[in-house]
Amino acid sequence: xFEEKPQVDEQTKDMLVSFVQETIDSLDAAExxxxxxxxxxxxxxxxxxxxxxxxxxxxxxxxGLSKLTALTHQAEALLDLIRKQKQLxxxxxxxxxxxxxxxxxxxxxxxxxxxxxxxxxxxxxxNVERLHKKSKELTDLTANNDESAESRQxxxxxxxxxxxxxxxxxxxxxxxxxxxxxxESIPEEMMERFVISAYEMVNxxxxxxxxxxxxxxxxxxxxxxxxxxxxxxxxxxxxxFSEVEKLCMQAExxxxxxxxxxxxxxxxxxxxxxxxxxxxxxxxxKAVQSKSKKKSEKEEQPWRAETKYIEPQPASIEEPPIIExxxxxxIVSKVANEAQKSIGxxxxxxxxxxxxxxxxxxxxxxxxxxxxxxMITKNPDLEGLDLPSFSKNANMxxxxxxxxxxxxxxxxxxxLESLFxxxxxxxxxxxxxxKKKVDLVIIGADTEMDKNIIEAISDxxxxxIRNSVDHGIESPKARLSAGKKESGTITLxxxxxxxxxxxxxxxxxxxxxxxxxxxxxxxRGLLKEAADKYTDSEIxxxxxxxxxxxxxxxxxxxxxxxxxxVVRKNIDKLHGSIRIESVEKVRTQFTLRIPLTLAIxxxxxxxxxxxxxxxxxxxxxxxxxxxxSQISVTMDGLELxxxxxxxxxxxxxxxxxxxxPRYHSLEAGILIIIESRESKVCFFVDEILGQxxxxxxxxxxxxxxxxxxxxxxxxxxxxVGLILDPDLIIKHALYDxxxxxx
Numbered sequence: 144x145f146e147e148k149p150q151v152d153e154q155t156k157d158m159l160v161s162f163v164q165e166t167i168d169s170l171d172a173a174e175x176x177x178x179x180x181x182x183x184x185x186x187x188x189x190x191x192x193x194x195x196x197x198x199x200x201x202x203x204x205x206x207g208l209s210k211l212t213a214l215t216h217q218a219e220a221l222l223d224l225i226r227k228q229k230q231l232x233x234x235x236x237x238x239x240x241x242x243x244x245x246x247x248x249x250x251x252x253x254x255x256x257x258x259x260x261x262x263x264x265x266x267x268x269x270n271v272e273r274l275h276k277k278s279k280e281l282t283d284l285t286a287n288n289d290e291s292a293e294s295r296q297x298x299x300x301x302x303x304x305x306x307x308x309x310x311x312x313x314x315x316x317x318x319x320x321x322x323x324x325x326x327e328s329i330p331e332e333m334m335e336r337f338v339i340s341a342y343e344m345v346n347x348x349x350x351x352x353x354x355x356x357x358x359x360x361x362x363x364x365x366x367x368x369x370x371x372x373x374x375x376x377x378x379x380x381x382x383x384f385s386e387v388e389k390l391c392m393q394a395e396x397x398x399x400x401x402x403x404x405x406x407x408x409x410x411x412x413x414x415x416x417x418x419x420x421x422x423x424x425x426x427x428x429k430a431v432q433s434k435s436k437k438k439s440e441k442e443e444q445p446w447r448a449e450t451k452y453i454e455p456q457p458a459s460i461e462e463p464p465i466i467e468x469x470x471x472x473x474i475v476s477k478v479a480n481e482a483q484k485s486i487g488x489x490x491x492x493x494x495x496x497x498x499x500x501x502x503x504x505x506x507x508x509x510x511x512x513x514x515x516x517x518m519i520t521k522n523p524d525l526e527g528l529d530l531p532s533f534s535k536n537a538n539m540x541x542x543x544x545x546x547x548x549x550x551x552x553x554x555x556x557x558x559l560e561s562l563f564x565x566x567x568x569x570x571x572x573x574x575x576x577x578k579k580k581v582d583l584v585i586i587g588a589d590t591e592m593d594k595n596i597i598e599a600i601s602d603x604x605x606x607x608i609r610n611s612v613d614h615g616i617e618s619p620k621a622r623l624s625a626g627k628k629e630s631g632t633i634t635l636x637x638x639x640x641x642x643x644x645x646x647x648x649x650x651x652x653x654x655x656x657x658x659x660x661x662x663x664x665x666x667r668g669l670l671k672e673a674a675d676k677y678t679d680s681e682i683x684x685x686x687x688x689x690x691x692x693x694x695x696x697x698x699x700x701x702x703x704x705x706x707x708x709v710v711r712k713n714i715d716k717l718h719g720s721i722r723i724e725s726v727e728k729v730r731t732q733f734t735l736r737i738p739l740t741l742a743i744x745x746x747x748x749x750x751x752x753x754x755x756x757x758x759x760x761x762x763x764x765x766x767x768x769x770x771x772s773q774i775s776v777t778m779d780g781l782e783l784x785x786x787x788x789x790x791x792x793x794x795x796x797x798x799x800x801x802x803x804p805r806y807h808s809l810e811a812g813i814l815i816i817i818e819s820r821e822s823k824v825c826f827f828v829d830e831i832l833g834q835x836x837x838x839x840x841x842x843x844x845x846x847x848x849x850x851x852x853x854x855x856x857x858x859x860x861x862x863v864g865l866i867l868d869p870d871l872i873i874k875h876a877l878y879d880x881x882x883x884x885x
Contacts, residue, residue: 152363155206156258162202163255164496169195170244175564177240178571180225180232189226192240196222199247201377205370208260211250214267217274218243224281234575239277241568246270334431337382341427344371349420355408369398375423384430387423394419499594502554509544509551510743510838514857516544517835521859548836552740556591559637559646562601563588566608566635573612580629581616586636592644593740599717600646600737603710607648607733608633610707615652615731625728627651639739642761643719646735654727657682663691683723687711718853720870744839746856746866748832749815752802755864757837757856758826762869764816766831774809784814784825791816791825794876796867799851805829819870824877826869835859837866850875 173195176188200215218240225232250263348371355364376391394416400406520537563585574581616622616631623629634649661674664685670677685691689708714721719737738744746757767786775783782793793814797804806812806829814825837856842849853868 159206159258160255161496162206163251166199166202166251167248169198170248171561171564174241174244175567177237177244178567180240181234181237182231186226186229189222193219193222193226202374203260205374205377208254210260210263210267211247211254214243214246214250214271217271217278221274221278221281224278228281228284236277236281237571238575239273241572243270243274334382337378338427338431340378341375341387342424344375345420345424345427347371349417352413352416352420365398365402369395369402372398382430384426386426387430390419390423390426394423497554502551503595506551506555509548512544513548513743513836514838516540517859518857518861521835523860548743552593552743555593555595555740557594557597558588559590559592559597560588562597562604563635563637565601566604569605569608570612570633573609577613578618579612579616579631580619581612582630582632584632584634586634587638590637590639590644592737596644596717596737596740599713600735603713603721603735604635604646604648606707606710608635611648611650611652611731615650615654617653621653640736642739642744644735644737644739646737647732648735649730649732651730654729654731655683655686655723655725656727660685664688667691679725680723683725686723687721718868744837744866746835746837747815748835748864749796749813749826749828750805750830750832751796751800751828752804754800754802755832755858756796756800757835757864757866758815758817758869759837759866760834762817762819764818764823766813766815768812769809769814771810782809784809786816789823791823792877793825793827794872795827796872797827797829799872799876817869817873819873822873822877824873826872839866 173192176191179185179188180192196215196219200212200219203211203215221240225236246263246266249266250260253262254260348368351364351367355368372391372395376388376395379385379387379391397406397412397416401408401412406412520541525533567583567585570581570583611633616633617625617627619629622631632651634647636647636649638645657679660682661670661677664670665674667688669685669688669691686707687710691707711721714735714737717737719735722734722736723731724734725731745760747760747763749756749758769784773785775785777783782795784791784793793809795804796802804812809827813828813831815828815831817824817826839854840856841854842852849865851867851872852865853871854866856864856866858864
């Protein structure tokens with residue numbers, strides 16, 4: 144017999160999807176706090192983790208997700224004991240909490256697809272038993288304390304058959320009533336979220352009640368009413384709004400009787416429910432106003448602060464979580480509007496959830512708009528015409544499109560905080576496996592980056608940090624012998640530099656062993672010249688070769704040589720770069736330079752022969768027409784240009800690109816000074832045509848890779864132009880690295 148899947152209406156599906164999103168956000172925000180329990184005993188830290196399990200449990204019960212309710216209930220019981228103990232926790236306790244975070248993510252991700260919590264019975268039962276066992280251990284440890292009896296009472300052996308949903312809900316309600324929550328410890332952001340959610344539920348309840356009052360068939364609408372009031376009751380109880388909780392309980396009883404068919408929705412019952420809704424709304428207003436008076440006015444946080452890249456320092460910067468609120472589609476009544484105005488700007492909605500696919504589509508449309516604007520305003524048919532009115536309007540159009548582009552780019556920008564926080568868990572797990580002590584210091588977690596790029600750099604960061612823990616940081620014994628402190632430190636930092644993000648991973652471990660790298664490279668036939676001909680940077684870059692590893696033995700952490708080549712490939716795909724600096728027995732630092740966004744870039748249009756190309760403006764320092772006295776030629780034929788006492792090698796782009804130039808003499812053409820990430824050179828071109836925003840498009844598979852080209856764009860005449868990659872051109876033209884460019 145197959146288990147019959149529950150039928151879920153479309154509105155409930157939408158609510159479940161929102162629940163999943165909120166749950167994952169809550170888990171991501173709270174997970175970094177878990178590791179703190181091992182080193183710092185802070186009441187607010189424990190309460191934060193406790194509230195996550197408590198909130199998920201309450202909403203899971205609201206949706207009838209009994210299996211999820213059982214798991215979070217037992218996890219909540221463990222956290223309740225931990226906060227009563229007020230002492231540091233062992234590594235296995237922390238690991239257990241982390242495991243439950245992972246399982247919760249797995250379950251809720253399945254709920255988003257299947258709209259039920261089935262399929263995880265074995266995993267849930269195993270974790271419930273582990274949680275119960277750990278709770279019993281903690282209870283036994285405090286058996287002689289005054290609170291031991293109360294602690295033991297909070298340990299409840301759950302029915303692992305997962306069939307007694309009503310009993311679980313009753314247990315949850317009892318625990319909620321017994322929960323000792325300090326009113327002052329509730330964050331203001333949580334208050335805002337509760338108020339917004341409460342008004343939405345009350346308004347929706349009122350609207351649904353109005354609709355079903357006109358018909359004899361209430362159907363699923365009664366279930367919606369019951370769930371709204373039930374959820375509001377639980378939230379109000381958690382927030383210590385006792386009057387709201389009592390009113391909801393009375394309304395919930397009536398609605399439950401209506402669902403069971405024990406009473407009819409006649410005029411008297413309907414009037415009572417409307418009166419309850421009005422009373423609930425009024426009590427919410429009173430409760431919020433009362434709590435608002437106790438809070439001092441706070442300055443509004445700026446939406447974004449510019450962060451400059453700084454050298455990693457041993458200090459951690461933590462930002463408060465961003466509280467999001469879904470935009471309500473329900474009709475807000477006059478009373479609700481007045482109620483919301485009464486608490487001022489504290490609960491004004493500032494955030495809404497938007498599907499990322501819609502954001503991507505909007506960004507693509509803005510890109511097309513930029514291309515279209517260029518094609519119109521720089522149409523060849525307009526050349527030579529005196530059109531002052533058109534020029535004025537074109538400038539205004541350009542200004543508006545620029546602002547629209549900035550806004551859409553800002554929408555896609557998200558802080559690196561969530562990505563960096565995941566690294567805390569990674570470092571802890573790796574340190575336990577390798578039996579090392581490692582501290583992770585985070586700097587600049589508020590730095591914002593295009594969400595798509597954040598996803599792309601996640602794997603490279605994981606690989607680098609894995610290597611830092613396994614190969615970089617020494618064992619505690621080795622560190623003490625070397626005169627270092629027992630615990631190693633990895634500093635993960637980020638900041639802005641121009642149009643790039645600089646991400647640094649610095650560890651104070653043993654550094655890279657150049658001789659060992661050269662030995663492995665020689666064994667694999669990677670050395671093209673004598674070892675003494677290689678610079679430190681070139682030696683370190685050998686670790687990015689596929690399959691390259693200096694590990695003496697393979698572990699479950701690293702050693703197979705399949706990590707660092709992935710790092711290099713992923714960074715290259717982002718048109719970024721990675722640099723390694725190391726001092727043996729002292730430190731190793733990986734520095735990633737990543738563009739803020741990949742979709743749109745400011746470019747300089749140039750002419751090489753009869754073909755137009757684009758060069759990213761970020762790579763251009765200046766342009767000039769040289770004099771003969773500035774030009775010199777080396778013995779091997781390399782042309783050099785001297786500009787303000789600085790010497791630059793010259794790369795003739797027509798030779799590199801295989802084009803027939805208009806000018807052969809350097810004095811007749813234009814030299815563009817390029818500052819790449821590795822060196823400074825001059826590109827020789829025939830003409831500079833001016834600036835243009837390039838909407839970057841990838842080359843089709845049919846075209847394949849083109850040497851020195853990073854993508855293509857639509858020109859003002861509607862033709863396709865190529866966007867040059869200065870770094871690739873320099874490396875190929877000057878250093879002639881085989882295999883670097885196809």
